[in-house]
Amino acid sequence: MARMGLLGFVALTFFILASVPRQALASSHGFYARKIFPVEPSSFKGLCSSAVTIHGYECQELEVTTKDGYILSLQRIPEGRRKVSGRETKKQPVIIQHGVMVDGMTWLMNSPEQNLPLILADNGFDVWIVNSRGTRYSRRHTSLDPSINAYWNWSFDEMVTYDLPAVFDYVSKQTGQKIDYVGHSLGTLVALASFSEGKLVNQLKSAALLSPVAYLSHMKTALGVVAARSLLGEFFTISGMAEFDPKGLPATEFVKFLCLNPEVDCTNLLTAITGDNCCLNSSVFDQFITNEPQPTATKNMMHLAQIVRSGVLAKFNYGGKSPQIYNLSNIPHDLPLFISYGGEDALADVIDVRNMLADLKFHDEDKLSVQYIKEYAHVDYIMGVNAKDLVYNGITSFFKHHH
Secondary structure (H helix, E strand, C coil), X not given: CCCCCHHHHHHHHHHHHHHCCHHHHCCCCCCCCCCCCCCCHXXXXXXXXXXXXXXXXXXXXXXXXXXXXXXXXXXXXXXXXXXXXXXXXXXXXXXXXXXCCCCHHHHHCCCCCCCHHHHHHHCCEEEEEECXXXXXXXXXXXXXXXXXXXXXXXXXXXXXXXXXXHHHHHHHHHHCCCEEEEEECHHHHHHHHHHHCCCCHHHEEEEEEECCCCCCCCCCCHHHHHHHHCCHHHHHHHCCCCEECCCCHHHHXXXXXXXXXXXXXXXXXXXXXXXCCCCCCHHHHHHHHHHCCCCEEHHHHHHHHHHHHHCCCECCCCCCCCCCEXXXXXXXXXXXXXXXEECXXXXXXXXXXXXXXXXXXXXXXXHEEEEEECCCCCCHHHHCCCHHHHHHHHHHHHHHHCC
């Protein structure tokens, strides 16, 4: 049976959070969101002032324009809180790319001692946080307005072709160095697709992929199956919604309808959608609900659904002949890769991740580090209170080892 793609799957989480009663939002740890999608004060100021400089770090708000005209917001954290005096040395740049329907804020919700960008900055890295096209900090274009459908005529293909190359080119020009990369969820998919086509690899030093997504055929949830039966992507396309806005009325009404299905349990949503996250606390969950979700393109959601249905990672299928496949076995075998996946992850399912790893079977052994954390689910990788000890320290060591 066909199942819904990752984008639509995560989108449903947000739709339901926006539409069902508050008491249904209990996490597996028994806490509740205090606010459901309020007006976001942080959207009226930059991410730097919202979540970085308040902790004593230097932070720069920058912009990068892609070749197809999208203006992306980029934040640079050039050093840690403890500035090293004396002779200046070049710091190693690292680009951090978030996942689907969120933005760069998701990396910064824990304390400075627990979130990845500030941990990397304190370890001597020059940190660059990306905000994908269409999200609140990256809703500008050289000629198109987000209120018109043409602005939303893209999928992750365009992120591979335009967004990551623009960011890498900018960071390379500014630093004069090869770059480390961290991606989570969709941030891993666009990286893997790029590497498979030979993009970015000449500018890349190494990459860390958390909850990696390439194949999407084994997600575990009744909600996803019911949504697939309901032809979610087709529903929004027929309705003329080029922008997939999780706060919009059509989306929330659609999910209310799905929750009427007796197969679907809408009372424990975070666990049902992302897996049983072991290590979140209530304050982080509240921040997450306050700041997210972010819009994306309906076409992007449809593209991910195509991948689920076809069983392969391929370019957008416009009909007619089969689209070109992103062949992961083409990724250079000597590219240093750190891959971490969780046993409780309902999105980056263990079977799908291991199918992806099979494509890397000829990778140089000393350039591939694979970590499996039995108790981790999807969100633990970006907001887990123990992610520093279990994951981030390993990333830092991996990057330093391959410098």
